[in-house]
Amino acid sequence: MSTVHSAAFAVDAPGTDPAATRLGRGRRAFWPAAIVLGAVVIALGVAAWSRGQPKNFGVVEEGRIYRSGELTPAALKNVVERYHIRTIIDLGAHEPGSGEEARDQRAAAALGLTRYVLRLEGDATGNPNNYVHALRLMNDPGNQPVLVHCSAGAQRTGCVVMLQRHIVEGKPYGEVFGEAITHRHDAGDNPHLLLMLAEWSDEIAESYQSGNPIPGVDPIPKPVPQR
Numbered sequence: 001m002s003t004v005h006s007a008a009f010a011v012d013a014p015g016t017d018p019a020a021t022r023l024g025r026g027r028r029a030f031w032p033a034a035i036v037l038g039a040v041v042i043a044l045g046v047a048a049w050s051r052g053q054p055k056n057f058g059v060v061e062e063g064r065i066y067r068s069g070e071l072t073p074a075a076l077k078n079v080v081e082r083y084h085i086r087t088i089i090d091l092g093a094h095e096p097g098s099g100e101e102a103r104d105q106r107a108a109a110a111l112g113l114t115r116y117v118l119r120l121e122g123d124a125t126g127n128p129n130n131y132v133h134a135l136r137l138m139n140d141p142g143n144q145p146v147l148v149h150c151s152a153g154a155q156r157t158g159c160v161v162m163l164q165r166h167i168v169e170g171k172p173y174g175e176v177f178g179e180a181i182t183h184r185h186d187a188g189d190n191p192h193l194l195l196m197l198a199e200w201s202d203e204i205a206e207s208y209q210s211g212n213p214i215p216g217v218d219p220i221p222k223p224v225p226q227r
Helices: 018-051 073-083 099-110 129-138 156-168 173-182 192-210
Strands: 058-061 065-068 087-090 114-117 146-149
Touching: 065 073, 065 156, 073 099, 087 129, 099 114, 129 146, 129 156, 129 192, 146 156, 156 173, 156 192, 173 192
Parallel strands: 065 146, 087 114, 087 146
Antiparallel strands: 058 065
């Protein structure tokens, strides 16, 4: 008689221990579940770690000016504790009145920070007077150390840092453009940043140095801290 090899008709061979057979099957079932559980634990750990890390962070001038993308409350706390930040300059990371905007303000207030919001468009365009105000706030010793940020830390923040390097530090734009690329600016994807600099850089410099608003665009009152 032929022997039928089928899971449906499987029986323990003579001389084998049924309990040991079941144990072996249990072990084989355990390892895939353990691997999945381990992957979940690692993923949760990475997510928790990333929430505490500032997005696209960089040092503009040690002890005075820092840059980043938007920050979770945990990331903000870590940056404040490490770099002793006193002032936040937000270039419009969130929509006015949004829950994220309220969260950022609560986090800043809980840490005793002064926070300013200067609204610019995500591609770095907008009223150039806001860049003038940002430069003044960034370079006021009474505000420092300062953290300036937007959403990604690449366009608006990249533009104001290039203005800082050129207008305040006297460096050619060609010399500092690599810094913007390092912090995720892509001129092919967003040509508006360089167009903004080409159109308004001289006027921003003149306004920053003279204290007068840029002619021909809507003046913006001196920014006040958010409450």
